[in-house]
Amino acid sequence: MASVGDESCQTYSGASERMSEEIMAVSPEDPGENEISRLNFIKVAVGGMCLAYAAAVGYPIYRYLNSPVQREAALSAVKDVTLAGADKLEKGAVLLFKFGPYPSMLIHHKDDSWVAFDAVCTHLGCTVQYHPEQDKIVCACHGGVYDSHTGANVSGPPPKPLTRFQIKVANGAVTVTRA
Amino acid sequence: MSKVYDYLDERLSISELKKFAGKKTVPLHKYSFWYYWGGISLLCFLIQLVTGILLIIYYKPGPDAYNSVRSLTYDVDFGWLIRSAHSWSATIFLVSVFVHMFSVYFMKAYRKPREFGWWSGMALLILGLLFGFSGYLLPMDQLSFVATKVGLAIPENIPLVGHTIANLMRGGLEVSEITVQRFFAWHAVVLPLLYLPLLMFHLFLVQKHGNAIPPSEEDVPMEKRKSIPFFPNFILKDLAMWLVTLNAIALVASLFPPDLGKVTDPLGPAPAGVHPEWYFMSSFETLKLIGKVIPGMLGEAAGITIFTLGLVLWCLVPFFDTSSPKGRNGRYATYFGIFCLGVLLVTTLLGYVAG
Ligand code: FES
Numbered sequence: 008m009a010s011v012g013d014e015s016c017q018t019y020s021g022a023s024e025r026m027s028e029e030i031m032a033v034s035p036e037d038p039g040e041n042e043i044s045r046l047n048f049i050k051v052a053v054g055g056m057c058l059a060y061a062a063a064v065g066y067p068i069y070r071y072l073n074s075p076v077q078r079e080a081a082l083s084a085v086k087d088v089t090l091a092g093a094d095k096l097e098k099g100a101v102l103l104f105k106f107g108p109y110p111s112m113l114i115h116h117k118d119d120s121w122v123a124f125d126a127v128c129t130h131l132g133c134t135v136q137y138h139p140e141q142d143k144i145v146c147a148c149h150g151g152v153y154d155s156h157t158g159a160n161v162s163g164p165p166p167k168p169l170t171r172f173q174i175k176v177a178n179g180a181v182t183v184t185r186a
Numbered sequence: 187m188s189k190v191y192d193y194l195d196e197r198l199s200i201s202e203l204k205k206f207a208g209k210k211t212v213p214l215h216k217y218s219f220w221y222y223w224g225g226i227s228l229l230c231f232l233i234q235l236v237t238g239i240l241l242i243i244y245y246k247p248g249p250d251a252y253n254s255v256r257s258l259t260y261d262v263d264f265g266w267l268i269r270s271a272h273s274w275s276a277t278i279f280l281v282s283v284f285v286h287m288f289s290v291y292f293m294k295a296y297r298k299p300r301e302f303g304w305w306s307g308m309a310l311l312i313l314g315l316l317f318g319f320s321g322y323l324l325p326m327d328q329l330s331f332v333a334t335k336v337g338l339a340i341p342e343n344i345p346l347v348g349h350t351i352a353n354l355m356r357g358g359l360e361v362s363e364i365t366v367q368r369f370f371a372w373h374a375v376v377l378p379l380l381y382l383p384l385l386m387f388h389l390f391l392v393q394k395h396g397n398a399i400p401p402s403e404e405d406v407p408m409e410k411r412k413s414i415p416f417f418p419n420f421i422l423k424d425l426a427m428w429l430v431t432l433n434a435i436a437l438v439a440s441l442f443p444p445d446l447g448k449v450t451d452p453l454g455p456a457p458a459g460v461h462p463e464w465y466f467m468s469s470f471e472t473l474k475l476i477g478k479v480i481p482g483m484l485g486e487a488a489g490i491t492i493f494t495l496g497l498v499l500w501c502l503v504p505f506f507d508t509s510s511p512k513g514r515n516g517r518y519a520t521y522f523g524i525f526c527l528g529v530l531l532v533t534t535l536l537g538y539v540a541g
Pocket of ligand 1: 128129130131132133146147148149150151163164165
């Protein structure tokens, strides 16, 4: 403390010289316990205030930026979606639809069975496609292949099967439900 | 901690900077209070920069402008607050810029060698007003639409080239979504690109020449003049002013968020009591007053001429008020300043009372 005081005596002029003299008067040689604890207190108080301001400014900005994320999250919480007219889907055909924010697919197989999958590849998230000729679900990004009846990952990089949804085919609509 | 400091110091010479800042002093006298207003303007500008970038994230210029502002204000979390902060900080920015300008004027801080500080400051003020004018249209509600239409009548009245300039600014013969797109390009790209380097230049000059002292201080003998170190004393006081300003903006922005008017109807009649933002009120009212004395286009032209002349005179003050500390020249400049300030205040007030 004393050395800091000395330094400011040399470099500062006028008002600050008086200020450093005041400090010297309080602590002539080395700072007492009181002085140190007071300094620490000021440090903590200033630091705390800075944090409080950062939080007060940062929180609204975070919420502002996160607003669309939150809205989509609310959307993705939907448990079922009804696809009007989807019961007319021809055999061997596929219908892509959005389940909440995510792309999904409904397949009407040639044997008249119906399945619906989450169309997001379990590898790195590309949207998969149904190939009717080979009766397979394929991901073009890294050549992942899935079974079109069960959604099981057959070959390529995908680590997990596609998520399968429950289906209710009624007159005039197909309802897809998430477990 | 000290290792990190040493690492940085060896490469960035922080200690040299500290030594330099420690040697710098800021004069201390009874007008020292006015030294803070440039800093307050700077803080407001920084807030404008941050909130402006945040608004761009949701704002859509062009035909979607109104709807994007509506959903930003009413649907996006805290969108109303960011918009409100941008709008209020703009107002406080211009207030502090005006205070800064008049305090520099009356302290005669434009004298040699600070002429370029004065001129760059005037250019920054004009850019600031253009920021305000272009930003006001962006929500594209009824009021901003009408205000822009009226405001564009001013360049329209410049002889010979006025019509072409106004059309180019509008991007057509009428204010439309094309105008919003253009104003957005000005507001968010062109003006900041012009403003930032000019601001750097302005700040560099302040660093170079230091704070000017008013003529009354010049009479005080050298050894009796007081000063405080720039670092840390002045910086700390400056930061304290920033904190006060930040709190003030936060308070008014959360208590009085701006509304969004009705969607623009290009065929709708102008709503009653149309008036521009407060910082254009003076020129608006003056044009109205002159129009009463000299009716028609002639009055309009006379008004614009008077304004332009006044502004030119204002900018040229370092030439007719030379560095002689006292004497007649100096007094005339002060009278002219008081006159201008008076006209600004009176016409602004009249505008609100009459409006
Ligand atoms: S993302 Fe589908 S295979 Fe890689």
